[in-house]
Amino acid sequence: QVQLVESGGGLVQPGGSLRLSCAASGFTFSNDWMNWIRQAPGKGLEWISAIDSGGGSTYYADSVKGRFTISRDNAKNTLYLQMDSLKPQDTAVYFCSRDAKRVQSQGTRVTVSS
Numbered sequence: 001q002v003q004l005v006e007s008g009g010g011l012v013q014p015g016g017s018l019r020l021s022c023a024a025s026g027f028t029f030s031n032d033w034m035n036w037i038r039q040a041p042g043k044g045l046e047w048i049s050a051i052d053s054g055g056g057s058t059y060y061a062d063s064v065k066g067r068f069t070i071s072r073d074n075a076k077n078t079l080y081l082q083m084d085s086l087k088p089q090d091t092a093v094y095f096c097s098r099d100a101k102r103v104q105s106q107g108t109r110v111t112v113s114s
Contacts, residue, residue, distance in 0.1 A: 002026040002104070004096050009108030016086050020108060022079040022096030030054075030074040035100045036081050038092035039107070046092075047100050049081065064090075086112045 008020040020036070036049045049070040050059045058070050069082040079096050090112050095103040 002098075004098075004105040006094060006096055006105060006108040009094060009110045011111045011113065012086055013114050014086060014088060014112055016112070017082070017084045018086065018110060020081040020083065020094055020096075020110075022081075022105075024077045024079065024096075027098075029072075029077040032098050034070075034072060034079045035097045036068075036070060036079075037095045037097055037100070037103055038090075038110075039095070039103075040089070040092040043092075045095075045101070045103065050100060051079070083110070086110075088112045 003025045005023045008018060012018050031053055033050055033052050035047060037045050037047050039045050048061045048064050049068060051070045051072055055072045067085045071080045093107040093109050095105055095107040097103050
């Protein structure tokens with residue numbers, strides 16, 4: 001069965017950095033595009049980034065472009081999100097997903113606060 005487990009969240013000061021990881025299992029990871037999606041407190045899901053199956057093409061929402069970097073290691077079945085120059089408005093639960101509009105995992109919480 002498909003399993004996606006996010007990790008790496010935590011509390012960070014504005015301007016700081018975090019690296020999120022997503023361990024995938026139960027499907028052929030290297031065949032699928034992958035996405036990062038977030039949900040801020042009291043708000044809906046927001047797609048923020050996608051990467052193609054080979055890792056050669058990446059896409060970002062305007063809200064994170066230039067600050068976040070998506071990557072993947074197909075040998076390790078792992079997706080990453082490097083988050084730099086974090087802002088308080090980046091506070092959210094972050095999910096990885098094969099679907100750009102749905103999430104089916106627990107997510108990892110990121111809080112940006114001084």
